[in-house]
Amino acid sequence: MTGIDHRLALERLLASDHAAPNPIDDIEALLKAHHPDYREGSLVSLAVGANRGSECPTALAASLQSNARIEDADLAGAPVVDTEVLIIGGGGAGCAAALTAAEAGGRVILATKLRIGDSNTVMAEGGIQAAVGEDDSIQRHFEDTLRAGHGCADRRLVACLASSAPDSIRWLIDRGMRFDLAEGGAIGGKLLRKKPGGATRARILSFKDYTGLEMMRVLREAVELDERIRLWNRCPLVELLSDEAGHCVGAVLYDLALHRFVLVRASCVILATGGVGRLHLNDFPTSNHYGATADGLVLAYRIGAALRELDSFQYHPTGIAWPSFRLGGLISEAARSAGAHLLNGLGERFVDELAARDVVSAAILRECAEGRGIEREGMVGVFLDIPELERRQPGTLAQRLISLGHLARQCGIDPSREPMMVRPTLHYQNGGVVIDENGTTSVPGLYCTGELSGGIHGRNRMMGNALQEIITFGRRAGLHAARSASRHPAPKVGLFHLQGWRRQLVAAGMPLDRFGPDLFPRYANFDFGDELALRGGKRTTYAPKRARRVE
Amino acid sequence: MQTSQVRITVNGCVIDTEPTRSILEAMIDAGETLIDGVGCMGQGVCGSCRVLVRRQGESEVLSALACETRACEGLQVAFLDHLPMHRHHVYAMDDWNGDSWRILERINATFPEAQHCRHCGGCDSACPKHLQVHKGVMLAAAGDLSAAECFDECIMCDLCTIACPELISPNHLGLYVRRLSTAIGFRPADLVLRLHQIERGEMVIDQDVASTQP
Ligand SMILES: Cc1cc2nc3c(=O)[nH]c(=O)nc-3n(C[C@H](O)[C@H](O)[C@H](O)COP(=O)(O)OP(=O)(O)OC[C@H]3O[C@@H](n4cnc5c(N)ncnc54)[C@H](O)[C@@H]3O)c2cc1C
Ligand code: SF4
Numbered sequence A: 001m002t003g004i005d006h007r008l009a010l011e012r013l014l015a016s017d018h019a020a021p022n023p024i025d026d027i028e029a030l031l032k033a034h035h036p037d038y039r040e041g042s043l044v045s046l047a048v049g050a051n052r053g054s055e056c057p058t059a060l061a062a063s064l065q066s067n068a069r070i071e072d073a074d075l076a077g078a079p080v081v082d083t084e085v086l087i088i089g090g091g092g093a094g095c096a097a098a099l100t101a102a103e104a105g106g107r108v109i110l111a112t113k114l115r116i117g118d119s120n121t122v123m124a125e126g127g128i129q130a131a132v133g134e135d136d137s138i139q140r141h142f143e144d145t146l147r148a149g150h151g152c153a154d155r156r157l158v159a160c161l162a163s164s165a166p167d168s169i170r171w172l173i174d175r176g177m178r179f180d181l182a183e184g185g186a187i188g189g190k191l192l193r194k195k196p197g198g199a200t201r202a203r204i205l206s207f208k209d210y211t212g213l214e215m216m217r218v219l220r221e222a223v224e225l226d227e228r229i230r231l232w233n234r235c236p237l238v239e240l241l242s243d244e245a246g247h248c249v250g251a252v253l254y255d256l257a258l259h260r261f262v263l264v265r266a267s268c269v270i271l272a273t274g275g276v277g278r279l280h281l282n283d284f285p286t287s288n289h290y291g292a293t294a295d296g297l298v299l300a301y302r303i304g305a306a307l308r309e310l311d312s313f314q315y316h317p318t319g320i321a322w323p324s325f326r327l328g329g330l331i332s333e334a335a336r337s338a339g340a341h342l343l344n345g346l347g348e349r350f351v352d353e354l355a356a357r358d359v360v361s362a363a364i365l366r367e368c369a370e371g372r373g374i375e376r377e378g379m380v381g382v383f384l385d386i387p388e389l390e391r392r393q394p395g396t397l398a399q400r401l402i403s404l405g406h407l408a409r410q411c412g413i414d415p416s417r418e419p420m421m422v423r424p425t426l427h428y429q430n431g432g433v434v435i436d437e438n439g440t441t442s443v444p445g446l447y448c449t450g451e452l453s454g455g456i457h458g459r460n461r462m463m464g465n466a467l468q469e470i471i472t473f474g475r476r477a478g479l480h481a482a483r484s485a486s487r488h489p490a491p492k493v494g495l496f497h498l499q500g501w502r503r504q505l506v507a508a509g510m511p512l513d514r515f516g517p518d519l520f521p522r523y524a525n526f527d528f529g530d531e532l533a534l535r536g537g538k539r540t541t542y543a544p545k546r547a548r549r550v551e
Numbered sequence B: 001m002q003t004s005q006v007r008i009t010v011n012g013c014v015i016d017t018e019p020t021r022s023i024l025e026a027m028i029d030a031g032e033t034l035i036d037g038v039g040c041m042g043q044g045v046c047g048s049c050r051v052l053v054r055r056q057g058e059s060e061v062l063s064a065l066a067c068e069t070r071a072c073e074g075l076q077v078a079f080l081d082h083l084p085m086h087r088h089h090v091y092a093m094d095d096w097n098g099d100s101w102r103i104l105e106r107i108n109a110t111f112p113e114a115q116h117c118r119h120c121g122g123c124d125s126a127c128p129k130h131l132q133v134h135k136g137v138m139l140a141a142a143g144d145l146s147a148a149e150c151f152d153e154c155i156m157c158d159l160c161t162i163a164c165p166e167l168i169s170p171n172h173l174g175l176y177v178r179r180l181s182t183a184i185g186f187r188p189a190d191l192v193l194r195l196h197q198i199e200r201g202e203m204v205i206d207q208d209v210a211s212t213q214p
């Protein structure tokens, strides 16, 4: 891909009149031609599992249809721990579930792959939706969300989201999370509200532009100080445990510090492992944290849970396109909400900056594909014109776009003088595991909550609804699990579901040596097989055994 | 375009890389296994990638974040593990309830070391976000809740906690003040009203609404 030379583009930008963009006549055609979700050929059909026959991106299909790395022999001698509720994932959804389950009296373990808080949650900048404005209503929140999702969302879930949202904000405040005010003081003031792209009212509440950081540090502290929650860092989930009926009855974790497996027998398992960005679907850069490798999604699918909209991902329009070391980093929608324009290498605006995200993304990709992008040191993108915004609305940068300023400085740019270069980045998994209002799945004993679950955003998520989802549904899953958990672990736990899974893989002619979940991005230089081989002790892999059987 | 190479040392390994790369990227490029000490991978908000660095020709060792720090010739880097830490400042969210005139008493009881600050500035120089950590400690220890604002941008990397010779845990003190002052005293009127409307059943959702057009 090539574009217009950066220096030339800068001159044209200065000469630009910033005239309003021409409206796009055929949005469908634009999406089909330029958006990876709609483009032909980037999807394959799943051959096994509950969603056999559904389409999903090739790289994700490979993970979803991977073989388990472990079998019974690996687990011999591993310590066994019992709990009522086991929560996997230390982002916002996992923490909300853990705190609520513990408050409801459940015995809780929270296990996470990196450290608690190392998550997509901590990175969220823009804010969280809740209809609190006088001109707004939970009905509007409901309808805006459904419409943004192209009418594909589960109405019950969306209604639950919109009607619980104000209470979830109260819950966060009670745990010590702050929000910005538009007027007045801490008592009696009015919350600052920003308008998300595609909404009919201003509904995004925020703290500066690091809302996720404020949320995560509060939740992390709450979990760490809660003596009822056992917190295990660096203990990724590597497989779920099943009983003979195929119910989920616990999980196999791998303790990265002690190099050993741990079996947790649990009456309820809540997966809150977040998104998939680090699979780099369609070779896109990503805004996601390092642990976003779809582990929970893969394991939920393997044990039998149904997924939905797994061909729908959100490409955030404004990822960093230059410099390379920050490629994919997110410039929050706050910049566009505040009024920043997007311009191509000819100095023209080419899309309504506040149109739905997939439309803005597709439009940027079109500019780049058709040679109107801007090229700098081999990287291609379009301009996000902050200097012009700052001239129009002096002080915006300092007051509303603090982390953008930080990001620009990281990139070696003075944002008040030089435009940022942006292109879409893989940002969010719209679909995921099918859940009900309490986060239960089609597999008894298994709950899912947060980004890995589906149904709330349909085929397109509005800004601010993900942070709302993780709190509302994290709490609901935690409460429901704590209430329905039994004190007694299932008598027979094992890897019963794997037999059927492997049979399916063989029958469909799928490779048995593609193991999953990935746990870490491919460039982490980590191989779980090597890790197991190196740690000594007895080790049998599935592949050699199969070879023996073939003999 | 030919980019120049620089040589850095990470945990004793010599790595050749380009000056546009962060320390984390340089490690990955060099084939090092990277499965901890990383989270947000560049945004600088999770506080996982803590390192000590020394630049060529300088004698001072500084703390930094490996995802934000670019490689430069002769840079020496050592990662800091997150050692499991016993949390000695334990409190409940209702710590200030009952008698909020006694907030200072509670601060002193929960973070007693804050009274012994040596004003050494160790926390300030350890902070990768250049926050006014010491000022925040001083304010909190004097019962001034505006201490909270000193920690607005704190990423909870715990570098100030490691640096503090009095074991004050400045960032946790800051968060304590933030959390409790919010929980006890943040009551936006619009939210209060909306919760009231929903709880009284005055605002409900009609799920069957046919049109979702604006
Ligand atoms: C840069 C950025 C900005 C965003 N901005 C906004 C915004 O302004 N508003 C908004 O509403 N949303 C925003 N989002 C989306 C939102 O932040 C996420 O969708 C949401 O936080 C997901 O929360 P979660 O708890 O489901 O997952 P995460 O917060 O990602 O947490 C998942 C956790 O699971 C752990 N994990 C993963 N695999 C395993 C395993 N095998 N075993 C154990 N643990 C595992 C991870 O390490 C992590 O701790 C943003 C996202 C990003 C990346
Ligand atoms: S105040 Fe302390 S914990 Fe917070 S960013 Fe600075 S050094 Fe890190």
Ligand code: SF4
Binding pocket: B116, B117, B118, B119, B120, B121, B122, B123, B124, B133, B134, B137, B163, B164, B165, B166, B167, B168, B170
């Ligand atoms: S490091 Fe500790 S003792 Fe020194 S100034 Fe900071 S808070 Fe005070």
Ligand code: FES
Binding pocket: B037, B038, B039, B040, B041, B042, B043, B044, B045, B046, B047, B048, B049, B065, B066, B067, B068
């Ligand atoms: S990786 Fe998150 S702060 Fe560096």
